[in-house]
Amino acid sequence: MELLSQNRCFGGTQSVYRHRSEVCGGEMTFGLFLPPQAGNRPVPLLWYLSGLTCTHENAMTKAGLQRHAAEHGLALVFPDTSPRGEGVADDQAYDLGQGAGFYVNATQKPWSRHFRMYDYIVSELPELLMAEQPLNGVHGITGHSMGGHGALTIAFRNPAQFRSVSAFAPIVNPTRSDWGRKQFSAYLGDDEAHWVEYDACLLLAERGWAGEILIDQGATDQFLEQLRPEAMASLIAERRQPGVLRMQAGYDHSYYFVASFGEDHVRWHAERLNAA
Numbered sequence: 001m002e003l004l005s006q007n008r009c010f011g012g013t014q015s016v017y018r019h020r021s022e023v024c025g026g027e028m029t030f031g032l033f034l035p036p037q038a039g040n041r042p043v044p045l046l047w048y049l050s051g052l053t054c055t056h057e058n059a060m061t062k063a064g065l066q067r068h069a070a071e072h073g074l075a076l077v078f079p080d081t082s083p084r085g086e087g088v089a090d091d092q093a094y095d096l097g098q099g100a101g102f103y104v105n106a107t108q109k110p111w112s113r114h115f116r117m118y119d120y121i122v123s124e125l126p127e128l129l130m131a132e133q134p135l136n137g138v139h140g141i142t143g144h145s146m147g148g149h150g151a152l153t154i155a156f157r158n159p160a161q162f163r164s165v166s167a168f169a170p171i172v173n174p175t176r177s178d179w180g181r182k183q184f185s186a187y188l189g190d191d192e193a194h195w196v197e198y199d200a201c202l203l204l205a206e207r208g209w210a211g212e213i214l215i216d217q218g219a220t221d222q223f224l225e226q227l228r229p230e231a232m233a234s235l236i237a238e239r240r241q242p243g244v245l246r247m248q249a250g251y252d253h254s255y256y257f258v259a260s261f262g263e264d265h266v267r268w269h270a271e272r273l274n275a276a
Contacts, residue, residue: 010070011036024083031060031078042136044273049143062255072270103150106187140164152200166214172232213243218251
């Protein structure tokens with residue numbers, strides 16, 4: 001891990017690291033916040049997965065989560081949203097290629113060489129962080145938009161690894177959304193049977209989730225048709241799944257929305273992760 005920057009932040013440290021990723025076949029960059037409590041003991045880790053066009057930096061500088069994480073003794077990690085750099089496949093559209101990894105393991109060329117964000121988040125980066133940082137092995141996960149999709153699907157598939165899950169304006173049903181069908185066709189091929197493992201609604205219907213789920217959604221979000229929150233709300237009711245999907249009046253899809261409810265999410269995760 002190469003340290004690129006480090007700043008004092010709410011009594012802890014906000015750092016940015018770069019490392020060689022064998023999974024993604026190139027260098028990856030991520031942000032890591034360690035609360036002041038990490039100076040005395042290992043702490044739980046809350047993952048924040050960002051949305052389309054974002055890097056590690058967007059949520060790190062705009063979401064305002066560090067203050068709340070410092071209060072509750074949680075570390076935060078802000079991974080990038082895709083592999084990047086020379087030789088990494090890309091597309092002119094904002095919603096495909098670099099900045100739009102969708103947290104899947106691509107199987108189709110030219111994407112399969114580098115776009116393995118699922119394995120990066122689930123296996124490679126956790127192993128690196130646990131080996132190098134004062135973390136106690138208790139993980140929660142959240143994210144925004146495409147990152148909310150990633151948080152829900154990764155948690156539902158790995159309940160032993162992630163103790164808590166929440167999301168801000170997630171793409172909950174990508175197999176039925178323009179934000180999903182296009183990308184899954186490119187990354188995973190046209191056989192929709194291969195898409196099921198990356199759809200939060202389909203996973204929840206099949207596997208359930210032993211804990212609670214917290215989702216916040218802006219009621220005036222300009223991307224509601226792509227996000228399809230009603231599909232998740234119906235499924236939670238049908239399955240009698242413990243959880244809440246809150247439609248927040250007047251809020252859109254921006255980081256102002258994430259920052260407005262970030263304290264609620266960090267506290268919600270802290271109650272579960274610190275108890276564990």
